[in-house]
Amino acid sequence: MKGSSESSDGQAVAWVESPLQLLCVIEAQHAGLLGPATTVVPRSGLPALRRTRAEMTRLDLPPGLELADPAARMPKPGKTWVFGDAFSGRVQLNLLTSAPRRVVLVDDGLATIRLLELLVARRPLLRARVKSGLARSILGAAAGLRLRGGRLSVFTALPVPDELAEAVQARGAELVRHDFTWLRSQPGDVPPDERTVVLGTSLVRNGLIHRDAYVKWLAAIDEPVAYYPHRREDPRDLERVRRISGVTVYETGVPAEMTLRGLRPGQRVLSLPSTAVTSLRILLRARGVSIETVEVPDDWWTASAGPSLRSHLQLFAHERVAP
Incomplete structure (x- = not known):
């Protein structure tokens, strides 16, 4: 319109x-x-x-x-x-x-x-x-x-x-x-073939977690991964992600809430703490999809990530998994 x-x-x-x-x-x-x-x-x-x-x-x-x-x-x-x-x-x-x-x-x-x-x-x-x-x-x-x-x-x-x-x-x-x-009343998109979906994060570009630690964790996931970038991810970081074996980058350009609302039962979403975690739990709670927040280790954080910010992020940390 x-x-x-x-x-x-x-x-x-x-x-x-x-x-x-x-x-x-x-x-x-x-x-x-x-x-x-x-x-x-x-x-x-x-x-x-x-x-x-x-x-x-x-x-x-x-x-x-x-x-x-x-x-x-x-x-x-x-x-x-x-x-x-x-x-x-x-x-x-x-x-x-x-x-x-x-x-x-x-x-x-x-x-x-x-x-x-x-x-x-x-x-x-x-x-x-x-x-x-x-x-x-x-x-x-x-x-x-x-x-x-x-x-x-x-x-x-x-x-x-x-x-x-x-x-x-x-x-x-x-x-x-x-x-x-x-x-939730709208038809969902066709989900990716991969069982595991990883949501990209803005924490790297914002200087809050160390880039190498995040990429190393992503590369260690021992199965095919569908990676949905955050809209503010640095293109140079995204190129590093593309080079990881087993990771397929899906650049949709629209919110994860829209692109992933059609996930199938048995699929799972991994994400660092973010508002999208809360949204997807609401959207997918009746579909048998696991939405898991990755707990950020202490040595991932940079000096820019103060105690107040880390405390805020814990609001989205239910169903946590270790990296």
Whole structure:
């Protein structure tokens, strides 16, 4: 579908900057959280998001949802303003210079949990592991005040700890859980022939685990492997993966939640801690597919991976396996 990136006052407008955000906005529309009409504007210049949008147009989208053409410029919010990356300076500035009646936050990976913690703690909304100047800190603080003081709904499939969930709701925000009802209703892709599927990781490119340790572990898996890269994997790292005997790389360019929802009983997924682990457990729990999180050994971590980050990642570490 095509649509304008300009909003009308009576509808919801969503700004999406990743495939996961796009998927979660569609789920929110399907769940009835956004109202009768929602325009979704993908950010332009992002190949994975462009491919995911194209895939979405071939599926049965929820009524009232319109996928606009990708845009470089953020759209004007409607009465309901929907986004995923609340740490974005552009999103925060837009939030402060507009007056949506309601804000809906959708999942944006691990950052969603950090965002909830900062909202509860009344701290500025600043990215982890990024040094921010005074102006950026002021903007993050002001954006936090705006979110805390308005009508806020958080739409998530993530395992939010009970204590944190209670604190979020005590601050007046609505916390809405979902289990990918819309996506589960769509036909699945043909699964790979390999029994074992490995999800790629962004932890290497982000400098959080040592590259050689990860590649060595992957090469030691003693059976054929279907490897699905993370959208932010370094192409040079991916070339190393391609050279591993027995590993076949499947570059789909769309979220694992979409490409792997048709896995067969008896297949298994291995992954370092990630939000995709949670999503796939929800999607495949009735299909007899094992979703296993690989426990990261201490000597894999780099100095950039502090205790707080490692603790966050444990949220996705159920059904752990040793490397």
